[in-house]
Amino acid sequence: MIDNCYIDGISTQSRFGVWVTKGGYKDLLTFPALADPDKNDWPEEDGIEVDLSEPRLQEKEITVSFLSDTHEGATDFIAFVSEPGYHILRVPSLGREWQIRLSAQPANKVFASATSFSIKFIQDVPVRPLAIALPDPGLIIHDSGYKLDGVSFADYGVVVDVARSELLKAPAAKQNLNRKVRTSDGQIYDADHLVFGSKEVTFKCHLKAVSMSAFWQCYDSFFAALIQPEERQLHVAFTGGTYPCYYKKASGFQLLGLRGPVIVEFSLTLVFTVFRIRETEYFLASEAGEYIITEDGEFLIDMK
Known part of the structure; x- marks a missing residue:
């Protein structure tokens, strides 16, 4: 039998004949979403003004899938975890534990001789990772061209697989003053002023590390960097731009490999507080790719 889950130090397989199904603990890996911060949305300016002086995390829902080899075992297990108070859930293969209810x-x-079921737990107080020195994934990680506050995602073991289409999509324009006249078609709209709102972008990523301990170091370091006070600065190599943003949520965690190496797929949603699509600029450069600067050393040469 599979002895892969402990609650309050008790093996669920040994006592109840209950174990976690394959991939049934993926929600445990999910990093909590950020509580919605206070913000101002000024109608005459691009984007939003957000109070990120003290970012706070939300509670986390965790759904775990189980299988029991007897109907009585499933019933007794549910009665056990239904007892008042918090329980400590530990999955040995993940090397971490969670306080849940x-x-x-x-x-x-219910099958002829087994029961398949899932339990939704709540982690009321998620553990906030501490900001630590850059981790070591223990592997060579592909640099996908994204930097968080000047640090490459690859340094955290993170690769962005899909993001370009959403990233290059313009945010919605803010609504200007308008007026409808009953005697006229359509509306009268202030078209002399155009500003854009904020926008959300979901990055499909994976985190890769040589071992589970290295994975947690990368995981904690990456998310600790994302939830630091104030806005984050995301640099994107293929646009050459740096954009102010903040963490909103992570979702869709899937454990693709547990041993040699650990690979976890997930989606990361960031809110860009100000984002405006601008015309591409072309500057004169040498064959080596170095910009040519005017004699006074202050200006680039605009090829347009």
């Missing part, structure tokens, strides 16, 4: 039983399927 029962919330609901979203699924239950």
Whole structure:
């Protein structure tokens, strides 16, 4: 039998004949979403003004899928985790534990000699990772061209797989003053002023590390950097631009490899507080790719 889950130090397989199904603990890997910060949305300016002086994390829902080899074992297990108070859930293969409480039983399927079910737990107080020195993934990580506050995602073991289409999409324009006249078609609109709102972009990523301990170091360091006070600066190599943003949520965690190496796929959603698509600029450069500067050393030569 599979002895892959402990609650309050008790093996669920040994006591109840219950174990976590393959991939059934993926929600444990999810990093909590950010509580919605206070913001101002000025109608005459691009983007939003956000109070990120003290970013706070939300509570986290964790749904775990189980299988029991007896109907009685499933019933006894649910009764056990239904006891008041918090429980400590530990998955040995993940090398970490979580303080949780029962919330609901979203699924239950009874077979002739087994029961498949899932339990939704709540982690009321998520553990906030501490800002630490850059980790070592223990592997050579492909640099996908993104930097967070000047640090490459690759230094955290993170690769961005898909983002370009959403990143290059312009945010929606803010609504200007307008007036409808009953005797005229359409509306009268102030078209002399155009500003854009904020926008969300979801990056499809994966985190790769040589071992589970290295994975958690990379994971903690990356998300600790994302939730530091004030706006983050995201540099994107293929646009050459740096954009102010903040972390909103992470989702869709999937454990693709557990041993040699650890690979976890996830989606990362950032809110860009100000984002405006600008015309591409062309500057004179040498064959070596170095910009040619005027004699006074202050200006580039605009090829337009």
